[in-house]
Amino acid sequence: MTTPVLICDDSGFARRQLARSIPDGWDVEITFAVNGEEALSLIRQGKGDVMFLDLNMPVMDGYQTMKAIRQDDLPCLVIVVSGDVQPEARERMLALGALEFIRKPIDNSKLMSLLSQYGIYSGAADATCRKQAVNARQSQSPDKLDIYRELVNVAMGRAGESLARLLGEFVDLPIPNVNLIESNELHMAIAEINRNERVSAVSKGFVSAGIKGEALVIFNDTNTRSMVEMLGYSLKEEGAEHTSQLSLEALMDVSNILIGACLNALSDQLNVNFSHTQPILLGRDRGLEVLLSDNISRWSKVMAVEIAYAIKSHDISFDLLLLFPDDAMEKIYTRLVDLEEEAV
The missing domain is CATH 3.40.1550.10 (CheC-like)
Incomplete structure (x- = not known):
């Protein structure tokens, strides 16, 4: 069964890095959001059973997004992927219901360990095909x-x-x-x-x-x-x-x-x-x-x-x-x- 995965980050480079790390064997449909407001809309459309969420974003940041998910009881497992790794930032997001909080930049090995730990995916770790597919979708030079x-x-x-x-x-x-x-x-x-x-x-x-x-x-x-x-x-x-x-x-x-x-x-x-x-x-x-x-x-x-x-x-x-x-x-x-x- 295909899992809808949402990657929410205001950086296109960060979104691409994370998408390239998702293992080939995990049957997913990946959708991107550039801020929390857009992410909430996509979750309500059923496109975010699992979300990788950044903290520092314009329009609506990660804290505001997590509060809205909790307040509206939206069906979404949230994994925070952030450059802000202060202990208090982690505590705040976990208290709001985030599944885990990990530092950027994420790579395939970190992601596999996390997915396996929470029983989300435990198959093969290789992401070669995923990386090639993400690169192929890059229609222009990175900003x-x-x-x-x-x-x-x-x-x-x-x-x-x-x-x-x-x-x-x-x-x-x-x-x-x-x-x-x-x-x-x-x-x-x-x-x-x-x-x-x-x-x-x-x-x-x-x-x-x-x-x-x-x-x-x-x-x-x-x-x-x-x-x-x-x-x-x-x-x-x-x-x-x-x-x-x-x-x-x-x-x-x-x-x-x-x-x-x-x-x-x-x-x-x-x-x-x-x-x-x-x-x-x-x-x-x-x-x-x-x-x-x-x-x-x-x-x-x-x-x-x-x-x-x-x-x-x-x-x-x-x-x-x-x-x-x-x-x-x-x-x-x-x-x-x-x-x-x-x-x-």
Whole structure:
């Protein structure tokens, strides 16, 4: 008997990756949805007995979708497949009725283990024919921006998980904002980040296999005292110098956690090992455009990825900005496509 399977993810690249992992022996009819609202409609049409659900999506995210499934008692087994793997995210979705919660990127072996564990499918694991069929249905070249966005989405989730474990707080994760721009237009792309006149930023360069870039963590200066308190640093000593030193330590520690986890996740997906430069405090109490101008002006085009992290319980927000020159973008795309083809 054919099982209606629904894959709900706003990334076409992610949908294709998951569809390619479904074993040939599992008799399924696969349908795709790009957000939760569309997924709910398809479930009501009988096209989602089993659903693989992403969390971070526009229109209706995974949390809202799961709440609606539970509220309306819809007949659907939900497996969450997400880049956001914070313990609290998992607990929330399981409490809402999700069957399981697994991290991206999913592969055939992970999927087989899960399907077998819950008695959904326990046949042969081979997915060669499925991969070839999914590739054949790809009528045009993959959207490069979509691929970049999904790559960063996974890295963003890993970084959020590391920060959540460090601080013991839930970190709200956005949909990454990815733009291809001229380097001299970078100040326009970061206009929303630079809401305050004064910011501080920590920068770290990285390079491997011809792929290079800059990672920057950008803080509004009003956030630093709250971060000092969350990290448990002692504020018993008085004086502006002591407070300033603790703020600097907080900036560097949070930046190292975010950038390190993000780059490690990028390394895993691209199968490369990045060499990192030492983190540099680009400035304190200086305009963001001034901080960036000397570092990026040597590039012609830039892929700018903005990730706006937030810890709402403490009214803290800060941004991770990943910047890649145009030659690195092409290498990333080629490497990901090559890795997909090797997997067939």
